[in-house]
Amino acid sequence: MSGLATLFAASGTGVIDRLQRTWLALAFAACGVMLPACLWAQPVTRPDVPLAPMAAAEAERFHVLTQELRCVVCQNENLADSTAPLAQDLKREIREQMLAGKSDDDIKAFLVARYGDFVTYRPPVRANTLLLWGGPLVFVMIAGWLWVRNRAVARGPVQPVDKSFGDNA
Amino acid sequence: MTDATDLATPPKGPSGKRLGFVVAAVALVALLALLAIGMTRDPRELPSALIGKPLPAFSLPGMKRADPPLTQADLLGKTRVINVWASWCVACQSEHPVLLAWQRELVAQGRGHTLYGVNYKDTPDAARIWLLRGGDPYVDSIVDAKGRLGIDLGVYGVPETFVVNAGGHIVFRHAGPLTAELIRTQIQPLLETGS
Numbered sequence: 001m002s003g004l005a006t007l008f009a010a011s012g013t014g015v016i017d018r019l020q021r022t023w024l025a026l027a028f029a030a031c032g033v034m035l036p037a038c039l040w041a042q043p044v045t046r047p048d049v050p051l052a053p054m055a056a057a058e059a060e061r062f063h064v065l066t067q068e069l070r071c072v073v074c075q076n077e078n079l080a081d082s083t084a085p086l087a088q089d090l091k092r093e094i095r096e097q098m099l100a101g102k103s104d105d106d107i108k109a110f111l112v113a114r115y116g117d118f119v120t121y122r123p124p125v126r127a128n129t130l131l132l133w134g135g136p137l138v139f140v141m142i143a144g145w146l147w148v149r150n151r152a153v154a155r156g157p158v159q160p161v162d163k164s165f166g167d168n169a
Numbered sequence: 170m171t172d173a174t175d176l177a178t179p180p181k182g183p184s185g186k187r188l189g190f191v192v193a194a195v196a197l198v199a200l201l202a203l204l205a206i207g208m209t210r211d212p213r214e215l216p217s218a219l220i221g222k223p224l225p226a227f228s229l230p231g232m233k234r235a236d237p238p239l240t241q242a243d244l245l246g247k248t249r250v251i252n253v254w255a256s257w258c259v260a261c262q263s264e265h266p267v268l269l270a271w272q273r274e275l276v277a278q279g280r281g282h283t284l285y286g287v288n289y290k291d292t293p294d295a296a297r298i299w300l301l302r303g304g305d306p307y308v309d310s311i312v313d314a315k316g317r318l319g320i321d322l323g324v325y326g327v328p329e330t331f332v333v334n335a336g337g338h339i340v341f342r343h344a345g346p347l348t349a350e351l352i353r354t355q356i357q358p359l360l361e362t363g364s
Binding site for chain 1: 186188189192193196217218219222290316319320321322323325326
């Protein structure tokens with residue numbers, strides 16, 4: 001807290017300084033709000049044994065598959081890159097299923113049945129994911145429509161303001 | 170150029186332009202509204218894929234009854250609450266007294282058979298010490314040392330709590346520590362209708 005106080009004390013009294021202080025205060029407040037969220041459900045944090053080595057083709061398939069799957073503990077990471085223990089467990093499970101001859105779709109279905117569509121970075125097209133899949137297309141269409149409109153306006157009759165400029169010159 | 174009216178009349182184009190602005194403004198407001206709604210949602214609140222599905226099959230030792238192992242069939246017939254815990258889980262410490270108090274209430278209600286634990290990826294000694302020190306609110310704790318039952322339950326953090334009805338179907342799931350209020354408002358009603 002003393003560090004925070006010196007930070008505030010160090011800045012002067014000018015308008016810019018005051019602005020800076022406001023921003024700093026907001027930033028600290030935001031941190032304060034976010035922190036409890038981290039203390040909510042605790043991710044599984046116990047170390048585990050690494051995976052056994054794989055043949056090249058198998059490793060490639062494993063890599064492609066785990067890149068499409070989300071690590072549910074560290075939600076912005078995929079399974080391939082995650083070192084979280086739960087991700088390790090899931091990767092081991094995937095590996096075992098691969099060795100047991102399961103297809104990629106079988107393995108994905110296994111995980112979706114347990115963790116929901118959320119685990120896959122390519123959720124299926126369904127009523128509740130329609131906006132997700134169709135949204136970008138809608139935005140492009142709106143943008144295209146606006147663009148065409150603007151061009152039509154620009155190509156329209158010469159505007160009075162332009163005319164007056166020409167006359168004055 | 171002397172025609173004053175020409176200068177006075179507003180440019181003709183903007184009727185089209187104004188519409189463009191309106192559309193852009195509406196789109197901006199809609200986007201902001203969407204983002205604002207997004208901010209109020211907790212990204213940790215994952216939708217459970219298991220609601221309405223049967224409790225996954227397992228055959229694991231209990232901390233009290235190691236042999237014969239506990240199975241999903243042992244939990245049939247009454248509404249059960251399954252609480253996933255571990256001695257290494259910090260959030261479980263805040264949840265523990267809540268569970269102990271609730272277990273006393275459950276016993277008073279004649280539902281002392283309700284609360285089961287899943288001891289998740291723990292060592293036997295650490296788990297035993299945890300219950301000896303803090304008290305044991307569970308009928309028994311299913312020992313899931315490898316976390317395989319955890320995967321079948323879609324557990325991604327500890328503590329997590331499931332309510333399983335008498336028919337063995339999962340009807341409720343909560344990720345994160347239980348609170349007295351959550352128990353009163355969400356779980357207790359399920360026991361009263363289910364058992």
